[in-house]
Amino acid sequence: MRLTDTMIGHAAQVVREMLKFAQPADAVLSNFFRANRVDSRSRAFIAETAYTVLRRRRLLEKVVGERPTPLHLVLAALVKVTGLSQRQVGEALGNDGGREASWLGELKARAEPELTLAEQADLPDWLADRLLQHMAPAAVLELSRALNQPAPLDLRVNVMKLGRDEALARVLADGINAQPCRYAPQGIRVEGRPALSKYPLYLDGTLEVQDEGSQLLGHLLAPKRGEMVVDFCAGAGGKTLALGAMMRSTGRLYAFDVAEKRLARLKPRVARSGLSNVHPVLIAGENDTKVKRLAGKIDRVLVDAPCSGLGTLRRNPDLKWRQTPESVAELTRKQADILGGASRLLKPGGRLVYATCSILPEENEGIIDAFLATHPDFVRISANEILAKQGIVIDCAAGELDMKLAPNRHGTDGFYAAVLERRK
């Protein structure tokens, strides 16, 4: 790929917008591409470079020094992280970029800065401190390095339409490099970024984009044909679709959410999937009368709780700069309330799965421990045993009941799930 000064300038423009943190990084990118016509190779460069700056912001700010400009952050990212040579970047900058080229020369000559652990991990201090409360420094570095890599693309095969092996064979025959996911029985991991929006198997609902970790949640809830199931925080329905297919389009699957826009995005996906058992319900909150009416009637409840998203930094690196100790505290209050409300839905003997894509214990086992302390009618059961019964063997700590996934150990996003059962 020939790098040009326009591409570098565009990347700096995107970085400038992203670092305002007024909008999520992916929204900044799509707005930029809507407003500026750029060819697909430049697009990939701009997106990757801007995300590299977000991922490695602390290192880059340290390297660049005081009052870093977006352009200097981009140039530093290209030579310090992407591994381009000073000459390659200098040539792209051309004659008009003489000042920046000489700045790059200076940068190259500077001694490598001393970095604190949080800077090496490229995490804000508060977040590194939280992780260090329950992890060794080497483990924090290993986890954060994995979170600072781009994520692979995982697809879930809709088994109502096609078996995983047949779908994989079709994908391979269409020239897309892919392999079965390591754990998720319906998962396919794809190499590169194929254009799915025009791909027939995607358009007809055979394939859905879903991280392998998310796919496993369905296997933890393991809904059966004919059951009454609630996806309490259904959002745009990624998990709803997987649950509906596991129920073979029978029974009733309520998709609750408080966000009308997200539920609206669920409807066309349900149509494409061919499921007829999904009932989207807009609720005002966990105390809505629509929720209360179903109290004690539901076999299985999934609570895919709103969370900090810090397990998804591979895809959403801006989250580590957007979240704060205060926003996490607010989320934990909400998580406890939602879990309390959702738990009332269960029949005796029913199963609840509480999940987040966070790596912070206060959003995960902290919520479950506090819930169990005040709800003696619930017991925690082994997530790993439920998976093992379905032939899914996850590498986990001895005696660990909850499912904890991490990119450095499992190649998935950071994920947490606990399985609770209401006593009979």
Ligand SMILES: C[S@@+](CC[C@H](N)C(=O)[O-])C[C@H]1O[C@@H](n2cnc3c(N)ncnc32)[C@H](O)[C@@H]1O
């Ligand atoms: C992690 S997202 C869910 C993602 C979704 N399950 C999927 O697979 O695409 C959390 C969702 O919880 C919803 N939410 C927030 N507060 C809620 C509440 N009190 N009751 C139900 N849903 C809530 C948010 O609107 C958001 O869609």
